[in-house]
Amino acid sequence: MYRESLRVLFESNSLSVAEAMASADALEGACRAQTVDAVVFEAAGVVEGVPDLVERLRACDASTRLVATYPSELRGVALEGALHVHRSAPGAYFLAA
16 A cells, blocks of 8 residues: 555656565566666665665666655664655655655
């Protein structure tokens, strides 16, 4: 539901959404298969795997904008190489990132 809500937000603001997926491997595969301007992903799923995901996505294309979402209980968690947007932030925050 959350991924689909972001898709609606982006598409209603003239941003094309190529993929909405649930696994890191599928996300990396999509980034390798096509040019990707931005990736929005959940940074709280498997916290120890997220830095590896960022590194893998950076290896696909260092210019891709990475936007990590996080829940309120993870305030202050830093993830190098990605912009951070609180999961419940207004849509404008996601669009600005």
